[in-house]
Amino acid sequence: NAGVTQTPKFRILKIGQSMTLQCTQDMNHNYMYWYRQDPGMGLKLIYYSVGAGITDKGEVPNGYNVSRSTTEDFPLRLELAAPSQTSVYFCASNLQGDSQPQHFGDGTRLSIL
Amino acid sequence: GESVGLHLPTLSVQEGDNSIINCAYSNSASDYFIWYKQESGKGPQFIIDIRSNMDKRQGQRVTVLLNKTVKHLSLQIAATQPGDSAVYFCAENGGNNRLAFGKGNQVVVIP
Structure with missing residues (x-):
């Protein structure tokens, strides 16, 4: 199993550009999550999904959108990139919500200039 | 609001010594806790977890202690x-x- 795979690993965007961060998992996990991690800070939940077709907002959803058309994929969309969205983005998944550890990808480092 | 936090930002420890990292939580209803390790440029990696019906759990070279009273x-x-x-x-x-994740505690091992 590859686990949780995120692409790209690095990206530089100009203000106002859009992009999609890809996340896929091959563990047949129902739950998937997107976090951002700013320097010296913990993980902040952006959006999460409890299964295909279902998504919910986390702590910091503004400026982002998600979709979950399949169990495996959970892309994160930035429509109008802003400097405040410069961060490292992590995708995670687990089988059963908050009673099991989440498995993380290696992140996408995004800079908005 | 409820939060998870860590006491010390950085812990320097001599190679071969034991390390202790602390975490305070405020949600008394929480019944499941996890420790993660994050190396530079990598995603968080699961180390060990513990449920509230236990006080202690051991893994390979790691032990998690839970004190629900405090x-x-x-x-x-x-x-x-x-x-x-x-x-x-x-x-x-x-x-x-x-x-809910805490902010993290840097551990630096001195050779």
Whole structure:
């Protein structure tokens, strides 16, 4: 199993550009999550999904959108990139919500200039 | 609001010594806790977890202690090695199918 795979690993965007961060998992996990991690800070939940077709907002959803058309994929969309969205983005998944550890990808480092 | 936090930002430890990382939590309803290790440029890696019906759980060179009375969680690493240098953070189940993560504690192992 590859686990949780995120692409790209690095990206530089100009203000106002859009992009999609890809996340896929091959563990047949129902739950998937997107976090951002700013320097010296913990993980902040952006959006999460409890299964295909279902998504919910986390702590910091503004400026982002998600979709979950399949169990495996959970892309994160930035429509109008802003400097405040410069961060490292992590995708995670687990089988059963908050009673099991989440498995993380290696992140996408995004800079908005 | 409820939060998860760590006491010390950086812990320097001599190679071979034991390390102790502490975490305070405020949600008395939390019943599941996890410790993660994050190396530079990598995603968080699961180390060990514990449920609230236990006080202690041991893994390979790691032990997690849970004190529900004072809402305190600790991670003990035995015989710390250079490969243990990383950021460690705790997480608790915050309800609504989410985990709430602390800010992290940097561990630096001195050879």
